[in-house]
Amino acid sequence: MPDSGFPWPIETTRLDNGLRVVVSEDRTAPAVAVNLWYDIGSRHEPEGQTGFAHLFEHLMFEGSTNVAKTEHMKLVQGCGGSLNATTNPDRTNYFETVPAEHLELTLWLEADRMGGLVPALTQETLDNQRDVVKNERRQRYENVPYGDAWLRLLPLLYPPGHPYHHSTIGSMADLNAADLPTFQAFHSAYYAPNNAVLTVVGDTSADEVFALAEKYFGAIPARSEIPAAPDGRHVAGTGVATTETVVTEVPAPRVYVAHRTHPFGGAGYDVTSVLATVLGSGRGSRLYQRLVDGERVAQPDLIGAYGVDLAYAPAPLIVTATARPGVSAKRLAAGLGEVVDELATVPVTAAELDRAKALLSTAWWRQMSTVEGRADTLGRYTTQFGDPRRAAERLPAWLAVTAEQIAAVAAEVLAPADRVTLTYLPEESS
Amino acid sequence: MTLISTRPGPGPARPYRFPQVVRRGVAGGQLVAAHLPGQSLAVALLLLDAGAGREAQGREGLGTVLAKALEEGTAQRDATAYALAIEALGTELVAGLDWDSFQVSVQVPVDRLPAAVELLAEAVRTPRLEPDDVRRVRDDEATAQRMDWANPGPRADAALRADLFGAENRWGRPLYGDPETVAALEVEDVRIFHSEWFLRPGTLVVVGDLERLDLDALAATAFAGTGGGAVDRGGPVQVAPRDGRKIILVDRPGSVQSTLRLGHPSPHRAHPDHVPMRLAGTVLGGAFTSRLNHLIREVRGYTYGIRGDFVSSRRFGRFAVSSGVQTAVTAPALVDAVGEITRTQQTGVTEPELAVARSWLAGQLSVELQTPRAIAAALTTLVVHDLPDDYHARLRTALLAAEVEEVSAAAAAHLHPEELTLVVEGDAALIRAELAATGLGEVITSTR
Known part of the structure; x- marks a missing residue:
């Protein structure tokens, strides 16, 4: 077993304004990854403002005090870099990977939009990006079969008022109602140096990064009051299984089974991660062996189980399968339920456990094989657990999980009475 | 608050070294x-x-x-x-x-x-x-x-x-x-x-x-246990001449977006214009700040994204633009896209646009040197297209040396806006009349 999942150096500092800076030097390739985690996700959004955190992510590319509209993209791509940003319930991250000589430019760009976005934000930009986000919603959720499954599962798993109850993409109505002053206030509230972590990994040194961080971010003032998200750590189980059936234009019946497990980062979620791999990753998984190769009720390429790595409430485990032609959704749901139930009653064998751990090890090292993968990981552990060095614990923690722990967690969180089942049925079969 | 207003220049360039x-x-x-x-x-x-x-x-x-x-x-x-x-x-x-x-x-x-x-x-x-x-x-x-x-x-x-x-x-x-x-x-x-x-x-x-x-x-x-030698892989295929521009409508009733696929044939991979063509494609539709994405996403707000490129294999190639646009703006989005392709073919590229394209593509070669999978893909390119060991270093040099004149010439020679096939997959009942009214070409209904 490796002692560490992160055998690279980590150096940290904190600027006077509260910005945490993490650096991991690696001279292997002539590239650096710059990554900012802001502790603002859809879990912070009040009622009536769903989708704001994500729409804001778009606005961050539309210019700031010293950067013209669209210039951000032009400058990063124009130096050979790649860039993007994502928003999820927990946080918003922004990242660039650039040839190493352009590190300073990248830090200047990030500082300018952290400290100087509000003066550049116009009604025209807001209207344009609201249209872009509405098109994103159409393209990713509305115009594809099963595209809205995640939007439907969240409110079934988490009660109204819970920070994970609503989806990150938000509702069209809330997006339409968003006005400019609300967005200006949103930036002022959350985009503060003391609510962010700057991580740089690659062909640079900690001394260089710390000096550049001070130069570009040092003058941005801290904010004293950053609004907290509602506490969602305790979700009362209803004791009643929840089901929802959607009859719509889909090519085959599909079933999703979902449970609330444990928050990402703790021992319970490490067990859940190994459990999900035993259950649903690869042809050797229980789901594949039973429902695809054995009973032949599920389609081979559309079956699996995975945890969604959310840290501030019991995170979801999602199990899904799509019916082979001639197989009913009821039959498929029964099969899925049985395989999930057996995690508590049929002990995981040593071979199953070794297989899962081998797959998780490769997945971990694949994430670590790029500077951007490492940067995002360090940003996560700093934001969510206060220390980037804790990233090294994850792989050894997975490798230490036992069959007994899997059975215990399964009995604890996968009970049929806590189960959410979402079924899609094709229109003609109704 | 004092943000630094001066944009920093690059530090010392790192050498590009493809692994031995x-x-x-x-x-x-x-x-x-x-x-x-x-x-x-x-x-x-x-x-x-x-x-x-x-x-x-x-x-x-x-x-x-x-x-x-x-x-x-x-x-x-x-x-x-x-x-x-x-x-x-x-x-x-x-x-x-x-x-x-x-x-x-x-x-x-x-x-x-x-x-x-x-x-x-x-x-x-x-x-x-x-x-x-x-x-x-x-x-x-x-x-x-x-x-x-x-x-x-x-x-x-x-x-x-x-x-x-x-x-x-x-x-x-x-x-x-x-x-x-x-x-x-x-x-x-x-x-x-x-x-x-x-x-x-x-x-x-x-x-x-x-x-x-x-x-x-x-x-x-x-x-182990293999035999037999290489088999002739054939030369570039002959593509039939085009007969003007047309719209092919693929019906998708109830669709909230129209899927656009616009294209025409283009040269195969070994064509000597490969590098300037790629750069022209990047200016038109490759980079986020490309002409197509700038106009249709950032100015108009019609789409989540639009991209266009030249793609080639050993025996053939094609230029294509793809996007999904809101149903109500299908026709204007199509007119805008054809307009940008036409403008690029007729007037070529500018130095500021080309500067972004050439350093983006060259810089990506450095950034992609990290993972075993990425290097394996690069080696695969060498094998499939009979390229030398130093191909990636040479490609980088060629990208950085490309001038406006040769990239504009490649756009003029290899873009054919009058011969585009404009495929639109969307709610035909809502968009057919508007598509016909654009005058971009005859509207043909696909039987697919």
Whole structure:
């Protein structure tokens, strides 16, 4: 077993304004990854403002005090870099990977939009990006079969008022109602140096990064009051299984089974991660062996189980399968339920456990094989657990999980009475 | 607050060093490798001359079905035992094809690579291909394709490809076939394709910490029991002349977006204009700040994204633009897209735009030097297109040296706005009249 999942150096500092800076030097390739985690996700959004955190992510590319509209993209791509940003319930991250000589430019760009976005934000930009986000919603959720499954599962798993109850993409109505002053206030509230972590990994040194961080971010003032998200750590189980059936234009019946497990980062979620791999990753998984190769009720390429790595409430485990032609959704749901139930009653064998751990090890090292993968990981552990060095614990923690722990967690969180089942049925079969 | 208003310039440029390439003949096959010192993961990729171009017309999807059938049991073990053996190494067999090649690969911690290559070779060289298993894999693949074809995109792609290259040619049909061609495949088709193309040695690509790997032993494993030599791969195909611009409407009732696929044929991969064409395509539709994305997403707000590029394989190529736009703005989005293609063809590119394109593409070569998979893909390019070891360094130099005049000339020569096929997959009842009113071309309804 490796002692560490992160055998690279980590150096940290904190600027006077509260910005945490993490650096991991690696001279292997002539590239650096710059990554900012802001502790603002859809879990912070009040009622009536769903989708704001994500729409804001778009606005961050539309210019700031010293950067013209669209210039951000032009400058990063124009130096050979790649860039993007994502928003999820927990946080918003922004990242660039650039040839190493352009590190300073990248830090200047990030500082300018952290400290100087509000003066550049116009009604025209807001209207344009609201249209872009509405098109994103159409393209990713509305115009594809099963595209809205995640939007439907969240409110079934988490009660109204819970920070994970609503989806990150938000509702069209809330997006339409968003006005400019609300967005200006949103930036002022959350985009503060003391609510962010700057991580740089690659062909640079900690001394260089710390000096550049001070130069570009040092003058941005801290904010004293950053609004907290509602506490969602305790979700009362209803004791009643929840089901929802959607009859719509889909090519085959599909079933999703979902449970609330444990928050990402703790021992319970490490067990859940190994459990999900035993259950649903690869042809050797229980789901594949039973429902695809054995009973032949599920389609081979559309079956699996995975945890969604959310840290501030019991995170979801999602199990899904799509019916082979001639197989009913009821039959498929029964099969899925049985395989999930057996995690508590049929002990995981040593071979199953070794297989899962081998797959998780490769997945971990694949994430670590790029500077951007490492940067995002360090940003996560700093934001969510206060220390980037804790990233090294994850792989050894997975490798230490036992069959007994899997059975215990399964009995604890996968009970049929806590189960959410979402079924899609094709229109003609109704 | 004091933000620094002066944009910083670049620091000292790092040299571009593609890893040293090792090439040699071993055990009847070719070995190509690159050294990544200290890397914990290694990749082995077997490259076979069995791309979709080797499938007979009417047998589209054959390579895909064979790829999936490889794991249904081997001479040594059944499907379940095989899955458990390979997953116990922490990997999966990744098999797939493009127009020019069939590729099977594994990625594992470096000390497990010999065992993973043994399993890879076992599946590729000695699959059972039992008739019942092959039929089931075929039926599953047909079902999977029906699932995929329920999404917006595949029907539009197929309509464009058929119009560009002719559905009577293999390259005028979808790369992976369609649900009907897959369903029609026979067990014998699969077994014959395997015996014809999968028992030739091919090329083994290895990327990782070579100090910890015995390359000759890996190659001997990969090439054991193979025979037969290389087969002629054919020259560039002749594409029928275009007869003006047209709109092909693919009906998708109730769609909240229209899927756009606009294109025309373009030169094959070895064409001398490859580099300036790529740069012209990047200015027009490749970068985020491209002309198409700037106008249609950032100014108009019609879409989440739009991109266009020249893509080429050994025997043919195409220029294409793809996007999804809100139904109500289908016609104006189409007019805008054709307008930007026309403007680029007529007036070429500007130095500021080209500066972004050339340093983006060149810089990406540096950024992509990190992972074993990315290096393996780069080595695969060398093999498939008969390129020298220093190709990537030369490409970088050529990109950085490209001038406005040659890129504009490539745009003028290789963009054909008057001969575009404009495929629109959307709610025909809502958009047909508006499309006709654009005057961009005759509206033809696809039967797909």
